[in-house]
Amino acid sequence: MTDSLPDPLPQTRHLATAIPGPRSQALHAERRAHVTDGFGVALPVFIDRAGGGILQDVDGNRIIDFASGIAVTSIGASHARVRERIAAQLERFTHTCFMVTEYESFTQVAKWLNEHTPGSFEKRTALFSTGAEAVENAVKIARSATGREKVLVFDEAYHGRSLLTMAMTAKVNPYKLNFGPFPAGIVRAPSANPLRSPAAPEGPEAVAAAALAAVEATLAEHGPEEFAAMVIEPIQGEGGFVVPAPGFLAGLRMIADRHNIILVVDEIQAGMGRTGMLFASEHEGIAGDLTLSAKALADGVPLSAVTGRAELMNAVHTGGLGGTYAGNPLACEAALAVFEAFEDGSLLANARAIEAAAREVLEPLVRQTGVVAEFRGRGAMLALEFADRDTLAPRADLAKEISARCHAQGVLTLTCGTHGNIIRLLPPLVIGQELLIDGLQVLRQTILEVAGEAGDSTAAAAASALA
Known part of the structure; x- marks a missing residue:
């Protein structure tokens, strides 16, 4: 059975085209002709293969999966035993x-x-x-x-x-x-x-x-x-x-x-x-x-x-x-x-390791910017809330812009929250550490850039220091 399976997907981010690419755009146009507009979509790309922490679209782009189908494919979207x-x-x-x-x-x-x-x-x-x-x-x-x-x-x-x-x-x-x-x-x-x-x-x-x-x-x-x-x-x-x-x-x-x-x-x-x-x-x-x-x-x-x-x-x-x-x-x-x-306990350990890595990369943004009000969550269920530091007024505009820019760079994130001002992270529990860190760094840098453009001098200084 395994001899007929395709080779495993490379667990690296790769941009073969702009996202969405031409084939995804054509398929999305066909979707619009046949599927009700009542269905939304976070990222209009059509997936050809998936595995580990990667989604590969029909244009050959490999996208880091920080969504897991909204917390569904926790052991990967093509687990061998499944x-x-x-x-x-x-x-x-x-x-x-x-x-x-x-x-x-x-x-x-x-x-x-x-x-x-x-x-x-x-x-x-x-x-x-x-x-x-x-x-x-x-x-x-x-x-x-x-x-x-x-x-x-x-x-x-x-x-x-x-x-x-x-x-x-x-x-x-x-x-x-x-x-x-x-x-x-x-x-x-x-x-x-x-x-x-x-x-x-x-x-x-x-x-x-x-x-x-x-x-x-x-x-x-x-x-x-x-x-x-x-x-x-x-x-x-x-x-x-x-x-x-x-x-x-x-x-x-x-x-x-x-x-x-x-x-x-x-x-x-x-x-x-x-x-x-x-x-x-x-x-x-x-x-x-x-x-x-x-x-x-x-x-x-x-x-x-x-x-x-x-x-x-x-x-x-x-x-x-x-x-x-x-x-x-x-x-x-x-x-x-x-x-x-789940029998050997490794998946639970992986969830805790994901949290530790994400906290190290993203939690400092609460101090470094005036728009990340809180980093929170447990295990591989994590979130950043965007709001003005002094008033806690929700900044859904920032969450939307940051998520869109991450998508363009091949990192799939989702927004949520009563006010739409949350970016949530739901990576598969099987995601590799290097791939995870790559996606987190893209998200971190994007937050710093967008916060700086929004007039946050602290974020701008931090982004400059990273350059």
């Missing part, structure tokens, strides 16, 4: 629907998740296809188990693009704009953003305390006995890679226990090793009653999961959960390959 398992499954069958006839890989994926998600209690798992499906089914399970309706969510949250998950998501444009009305029963509370909380000048402990007090007040206003669940990302993704102030998640765990509310931890983006631990909630020493997985779970093949306390998962009547493609056998085989890749 290909082997999927290919073997293709020889047997592609689909039967697990609700019609069964296959072992579904059960094996569920078993692994039961054993590895946080929490020492007995667990059960349900598999689905997308992250939004996992979130919606968690709400269904919580409502079935408690007989309650309301769901508590948080500022800067992102949970998906379906109607219910859009109601749970905080950001309006582009996710919710023009799509209402949304389902009722969703209540929002402040999050513990260490940079932007009104309590930030008093320190992280004060931020956590203020946010927890606001949660209690919100529950009291709406009646805590009305809430089936509270749903929280251990590190907020689209909201800006916000790491909550220490103690906030532990405090939510206590509040949930006090009011018999099911704590749902949305690990869809932060889980599966992205932060240097299998699940980001492990950094905070907590376990959700229900834990949600997706994205990197099957390395690019659609698969998601709800894993939780057995008594909650089994509270749903038979036939109440499912889906035609839920736990498709090809996706289950891909997930089993991902689990194998």
Whole structure:
């Protein structure tokens, strides 16, 4: 089998043409003729091959991948074991629907998740296809188990693009704009953003305390006995890679226990090793009653999961959960390959090494410029927030310009955040150190140049010193 595979992609950045090149431009024009404009695109290049930390486009450009398909291809976009398992499954069958006839890989994926998600209690798992499906089914399970309706969510949250998950998501444009009305029963509370909380000048402990007090007040206003669940990302993704102030998640765990509310931890983006631990909630020493997985779970093949306390998962009547493609056998085989890749611990070590390297290169920019308000994150889930130093007024214009210039130099970065002023970094956990440093240096130099052009004399001096 391996004899027929193409040679591995060189793990170096290479510009054969301008980006996007002529072939990508032609294909993009064809896309515009046939695909709805409702789909956006971060970088309009068409990919021919991918592997390790490189995306190679149809024009021969090799682009450093700091996106991983939005935290999906964490073990690379063409991992050998993933290909082997999927290919073997293709020889047997592609689909039967697990609700019609069964296959072992579904059960094996569920078993692994039961054993590895946080929490020492007995667990059960349900598999689905997308992250939004996992979130919606968690709400269904919580409502079935408690007989309650309301769901508590948080500022800067992102949970998906379906109607219910859009109601749970905080950001309006582009996710919710023009799509209402949304389902009722969703209540929002402040999050513990260490940079932007009104309590930030008093320190992280004060931020956590203020946010927890606001949660209690919100529950009291709406009646805590009305809430089936509270749903929280251990590190907020689209909201800006916000790491909550220490103690906030532990405090939510206590509040949930006090009011018999099911704590749902949305690990869809932060889980599966992205932060240097299998699940980001492990950094905070907590376990959700229900834990949600997706994205990197099957390395690019659609698969998601709800894993939780057995008594909650089994509270749903038979036939109440499912889906035609839920736990498709090809996706289950891909997930089993991902689990194998994590066995020796090297991927988690790589995530921590990525953070160390990025901090060394990028964190000094907070001091060296007046526009990088914060460098934050854990493992290979990192972000730079752009804002005026004195006012913290968001600078989405800078994030957009910096990202565009990086793209032109062959480094794929993504923006995010409620105000669009965040550049997020999601490199594959398998990226090589030299390639990583190359991409980080391109990003660093671009930030210094753009900050200098924006009138930041400190950044201009630093850029001059590097020349």
